[in-house]
Amino acid sequence: MSIRVNNLILNINEDMSELKSKAARKLGINVDDIEKFSILRKSIDARRKNNIKFNCSVEVSCQEEEKLVLRTGNRDVKLEKRIEDTIVPGNKKMSSRPIIVGMGPAGMFAGLFLAEEGYRPIVVERGEKIEDRTKTVNKFWTTGELNLESNVQFGEGGAGTFSDGKLTTRIKDRRCDFILDAFSRYGAPNEILYDGKPHIGTDNLKLVVKNIRNRILELGGEILFNSRLEDLVIEDKKLKEIIVNGARMHCENLILAIGHSSRDTYEMLFKKGVHMEPKAFAIGVRVEHLQHMIDVNQYGKFAGNPKLGPADYRLTYKSRNGRGIYSFCMCPGGEVVAAASERGELVTNGMSYYKRNLENANSAVVVTVGEDDFEGNSPLKGMEFQRYYEKLAYKLGGGNYAAPVQLIRDFLKERVSTGLGSVKPTYRPGYEFRDLRLCLPAEVVSGLQEGFVHFERKIKGYAKGEGVITGIETRTSAPVRIIRSSDLESISVSGMYPCGEGAGYAGGIISAAADGIKTAEGIIRKYSPL
Known part of the structure; x- marks a missing residue:
């Protein structure tokens, strides 16, 4: 439990260090009474250009928090009760490791979440790892020589890797905090945890992507680069195998985290009878x-x-x-x-x-x-x-x-x-x-x-x-939506979970990552760890 204090105003000449004393005054306590203090949000208020300010929210821990909130009677002061959302693994045994197609935000965070819970996922990515992909993209920008498998749209990190690295989102989802915390832990600046319009830039994003990849590998996951999903083997509307670079892979659970530019994959899915709609x-x-x-x-x-x-x-x-x-x-x-x-x-x-x-x-x-x-x-x-x-x-x-x-x-x-x-x-x-x-x-x-x-x-x-x-x-979002049921499975193919921006369920790094985690949670609730 803690206290959230909103609408703490700093003028442009004041330092962030003054927030703690401002919070104490709003609470009616001494600064020394604050045991823990952290900044939750900082946004620019530029409505009056001659008087630009920062509007901030902070989290405070101290003694007798409930009594203190009641005593202040200030609507900017709220008691924050943390709700732990525990995912209980299912009992069903997997016949093979879960496979994720795509190492963009949805696939990357689905892979990280599954790996941290002991499911040792295999990630299939048609493009290159970020170090090689960066060289390939720079060559294209310099010479016009396009690599069809590894480019701004395809490769480790997804299309967002060569962007501004915006971490803003309109969705209200408990998973967003986990995602921002993960970005911070794996190399992004800590300010993303409270900035009203967080961004990390393409340079920092490449480092974060590499560190998350290494973490998945450390936890027993596997990542196959330069590996394109070519076909699905379906029997009685149930996924049995996938074909990657001409080789068959047994697959009981497939997280389909393709990007919004995976046009050849859309065409393959359409031929296989996977239900999708124009968007x-x-x-x-x-x-x-x-x-x-x-x-x-x-x-x-x-x-x-x-x-x-x-x-x-x-x-x-x-x-x-x-x-x-x-x-x-x-x-x-x-x-x-x-x-x-x-x-x-x-x-x-x-x-x-x-x-x-x-x-x-x-x-x-x-x-x-x-x-x-x-x-x-x-x-x-x-x-x-x-x-x-x-x-x-x-x-x-x-x-x-x-x-x-x-x-x-x-x-x-x-x-x-x-x-x-x-x-x-x-x-x-x-x-x-x-x-x-x-x-x-x-x-x-x-x-x-x-x-x-x-x-x-x-x-x-x-x-x-x-x-x-x-x-x-033209690539503002996916041109199709791959229809899925309430349990996040494709309504056409049992065992296939379309997710993220490419499947038509997200619009940006954070929302795609959240959808990837949500899909991973669905698998965890069904199956026991490997």
């Missing part, structure tokens, strides 16, 4: 501005203050025809990266390092699309929709994965840009000035044009300044 997602462009411009708009005279760091933003708008237009995966002080996973198709993503100290800010700005926008009756029609526009973008960029770019103001005036201002595109391996309307659906073009005009009202210079757009962004 809405969003497509659009990557937007770049000078980070300083975003800082000034968000923080005013405090722009550049080291306590605030580079500013981010979140923008939303509903178009006249009802489509959602919004910023997505905003990367302060970062770069736009090539993220293709198939030949002749162009995809962008955003990435930042922990310090977020590069010149440009970037964000996806996307428009929602759904079943009515996709042609055909196949559950894979959303995937084919993505492919169609990625191929257009590749051709528009001139080939070899060069990207089409355009100033936002020229996009609004429907003309090709002829030069750049202060914002230089960061995309590699290269770019060409093109009209991005030629690689986007008409509904998305009109939605972006409406959205940019609206966003200019929120951030001065967003659309009328020298901002640049790079095309295109």
